[in-house]
Amino acid sequence: MEGVLHQIISGIATGSIYASISLALVMIFLATHHINFAQGEMAMFSTYIALTLIQAGVPYWGAFVLTLVFSFVGGLVMQRTLLEPLARAPVLASVGAFLGLLLIFNNIAGWLFTYTLQPFPTPFGTGAPILGGMLSRHELGSTAVTLVVLTAVWAFFRYTKLGLALRGAAYNPVSSRLVGVPVARMLALGWGLAAAIGAIAGMMVAPIVFLDPNMMGGVLLYAFAGALLGGITSPLGAVVGGVLMGVIENIAGAYVVGTELKLTTALVIIVVVLVVKPTGLFGKALASRV
Amino acid sequence: MKRRTLLAGLGLAGAGGLAMPAIRPASAATLVGVTKTEIKIGHIVPYSGNASSYGVGGRSHSAFFKRVNDMGGVAGRRINFISLDDGYNPAKTVEQARRLVEQEQVAFLFNPLGTPTNTAIHRYMNQRKVPHLFLATSADKWGDYKAFPWTIGYAPSYRTEAQIYGKYIKEQRPNAKAALIYQNDDFGKDYLHGLQDVYGKDFDKVFTKVVTYEASDATVDSQVVTMKDSGADVLVTGAIPKFSAQVIRKAFDIGWKPLHIMSNVSASIASTITPAGPEKAEGVITSQYLTDPTDPDFKDSADMKEWREFMAKYLPDGDVTDANYVYAYSVATLMHIVLKQCGDDFSRENVMKQASNIKPVALPLLLPGMTAATTPTDFRPLKQLQLARWKTNTWERFGNIIGA
């Protein structure tokens, strides 16, 4: 019985990694109605920026804030220069551009920062882990950070005018423009925020999985799956979905089908959930534009 | 598309199958890719895609042969080193190998990387009778000199390595209850097979928990928990550095202290031990054949100095903690030795003959006492390993050099 408990705790810890990227995906979806395939690689790149700053002697939290600023501006600039010109192109063209970005970030990171695995510092102390070693201080701290980010995102969309405008601009750009929302600026803002959230996720993930240019490859898939399971329109759903992914994966791998099929099993479960409830656990139906 | 004459087109294309023997008598020496002033060497490695971390091997080789050329080349000839990207995709490897052999007309292929990728061109290279030298993969099958007389491996095979671990466990812990974690691909499976070789039908009794992971997984924490819960007191890790480091850290964190034996690809201090935390790796055992560039024991060795000078001069932006550069330097040196041994005859037949007649030679950066050697019935240049235990901040080698 202790084993099951261990697997669940360990699953929650891993799941919170997925959840943090899921959250960034949901953020950009709410703000632009796109799924950004380069999200993981952008987060990885931001994490390297943070590491470079820390190695240059900047204290952790200083580097943290600087990285967020850098990522926010980077996301903003990327939207204005790359995505804005594609606004009237078919959706597929945007997806093509995302894939291009993915390749660029991955390859440039390897070239600039080498492929050698790098340890990344944690701000939560390296003392003895708690719960019999099941949960390291960093895992506890990063889960808390994910929850803080979740609350902030939720409150932002729910209670601020800006958040509403952002959602409106993505949901119905024409009507939004008519009521005076600067749609283009909103989309850029959405990208900036998503990039910043991604950067937080990257800095929280890196101490656990270690930093290398392919750090996010595996995480991104689980994050997609988590976002999907929870509902792509719901920040809360993203976090719950991500954590569930971690737990399902562990339980399936340890007790049900063995490690060789755990990913496949997790994916089958998601498909079943989606067939029963196509919007995900917490998602709202998206009215399709006619 | 480049312009080709009809005759050349047919002749080249035909060589893959039946036409070749009719055009050239089989006994004559085949001189391709070699002129009075140049030797063309082909190489394939992933510069793009998920395995692009191995691209440093290609950069190192290019720099190495540039140095050879700066020092006068080989037998008065410059080395023209052509390195191509296959993104670790076997279909692309076939395309690039054919480009090198048929279009660039290289003399031979040197150190192409990967097991699936080399498997895809294995038969092609042998049908074409093009030397396929010192592959950058430690699968067991490259030593098959009878069926594939044009293919020769380099490093000790993973399976041999795993057999050494198996024997060591049997000797140290006759009543072991063991666990194994391996990467679910050809590399990881060799550890399973090597241990099965040693234990035979007892394998399932001794290894009560065998788990896998995918190279694309985020963490292996769950697997470590599973293995600990099985009550194992011996752990074998057949993994790449990222996951070996995670295993070391998680086992430490949950207070599991088995006799931990870890694959030699993870022996890199920079890639595995430093990320995991040196104190958490205390007592971990691995096997080695190369010196680690960050190992304090070898800081001032002559080999290390020579290598650092090379890096400083030819690869100033290369990462000197990356063990891939050390590996590349050692295998390129072996290639250089074979070329020098060829005298003035760089026909494919003679290159292969020399590559399979290497008198024991101590390559730079091999561990002290180790040599590379081949014979016409032994296509495994490196066969020696030495066990090492992590103590405080260095690998302490122990026991004899083990030859397989």
Add this chain to the structure above:
Amino acid sequence: MTQTNSRILLVLFVAAAAVVPLLFATGYQLFQLTLVVAYALSVLGKNLVTGYGGQVSLGQGAFYAVGAYTAAILMEHFNVPYWATLPVAAITTGIVGLALGLPALRLGGLYLALVTFALAVAVPQLLKYKLFEDWTGGVQGIVLMKPDAPFGLPLDNDQWLYLFTLAVGVVLFIAATNLVRSRVGLALMAIRDQPLAAEAMGVELSRYKTLTFGFGALFTGVGGALGAIAVGFVSPDSFSIALSLTLFVGMVIGGAASISGAVYGALFIVFMPNFAEQISKAVPGAIFGVILILFMFFAPGGIASVLATQLRRLRAARTG
């Protein structure tokens, strides 16, 4: 240009595609062209699903893998001749496509994209699974013999394989053209462009969606089988998620809602990486990414749509 004229042009083009490489291309180049045809068929399958059917599938590599393994297993374990594996590969992938199309029709848009993406990720794992290992060769994969030309034709195996692949490709491209022009195709485009209106007019949404998915899988599967025969090797590493993304790139570069676009896309994915590599050994992936983004900027509808626009302009200039 009249219908007959363009048909004659097409026949001439196909004849040239068959003869010119045989005369002038080396074995290596023929191999590349064979891959182009195999990829073109696979991208075509994707175009049917996404370009015509309006369903974004990111997992087309999974069908490519099923087709490739079907051919390889039949050749290796049952001694089936290579040409006879194609119909089996077509039927197998078609059935797999239909089976997956069923849940697919419940999942619109992004959800479908993500589920198919997940499918593509799961495929290598399944190929390695121990229950199937006896068939699939597990992590080692299956090495195949290259077929020789039949009937004592004076062709080497690269030349023969190119002709054979091209012939299969031409037949399937004609089939796809007819499919798109048929009632099914029209219904599909109606669904893609005006789903509610189409449904109101009595088009059975779900049936057509499932059908497209099946057809798309079938084309991609045959492409996979041809690719496996040409490469002579299949292994789980050949069919990673990168393959699905490559096919996706082929589709958007060529032009999704176009039959000929599949050919342009295939040319791009075979030749462009070599070009990117020539520019920079250090960052070939990034160069490829930049080229991809540039294409999206200047030809967001794909090469086919640019060509179509140019052609229209040319014609307008001539008549006006």
